[in-house]
Amino acid sequence: MEQTDAVAALAALAQDNRLAVYRLLVQAGPEGMAAGSVAERLGLAPNTLTFHFDRLRAAGLVTVRRDGRSMIYAARFDTMNSLIGYLTDNCCGGNPAQCAPAAACKPAIKRAKQRTKQTA
Amino acid sequence: MEQTDAVAALAALAQDNRLAVYRLLVQAGPEGMAAGSVAERLGLAPNTLTFHFDRLRAAGLVTVRRDGRSMIYAARFDTMNSLIGYLTDNCCGGNPAQCAPAAACKPAIKRAKQRTKQTA
DNA sequence: TCCATATTTCAACGAATATTGAAATGATTG
């Protein structure tokens, strides 16, 4: 992951409603949730929610697929892993005695191959 | 960690220069770096840097101590751990078969007890 | 005390952001 992408991801998460949306999707898992369900659950106006979904998607933090008239949003765990890897990259000068590399949530379902390594 | 603190930490990191500063401090480890060294390393004006340090500190991401006429800034690894814990909290509905809890960089030096558990 | 170094404070400006309201698009059902 590069600086620009990391900033984008962090900026996308650095907002009350978006963070709530993202965490909801993280908890929902790979299956995702319909936009309407998220709106109802968090009490957000549909257009406001679209705006936030858009930012999360532009940052690569979520995916969308259409199911009938609903749009299903799901968290992208690989991006979260990359972000955490970027934040803790070369931690403490890479001294293995001082630092341990980070690893975040992995769905391990409906997403077969997913490398644990993220060298920035 | 609570929502407000998480948003504050994410917002603090969601900016090019601040993210660069923070990563530099992460790599510097618990010993930290003088403000001037950071400024020189990143080519930032001293007052601009103070502004950014202030935001990082307000978010609990760094600490400061004075050493002579220099101010030594250091990353707070515990906050990073809490943040990662918050982001991945109850991942995939808490289904242990699908998700593994996250753990970030731990200095393990000059910072003895540090719980791995962060239940938000 | 006087001077140089290191960092902070203050005021100001242009740019970006979140929310709102109304209208439009796309998909399903009868």
Added chain:
DNA sequence: CAATCATTTCAATATTCGTTGAAATATGGA
């Protein structure tokens, strides 16, 4: 095809943010 539901697009507004420049504070040495 008409009606309805789910979501998106567009324009407008108030707020927040990052950077700059000049001046102030604090520490250490001659």
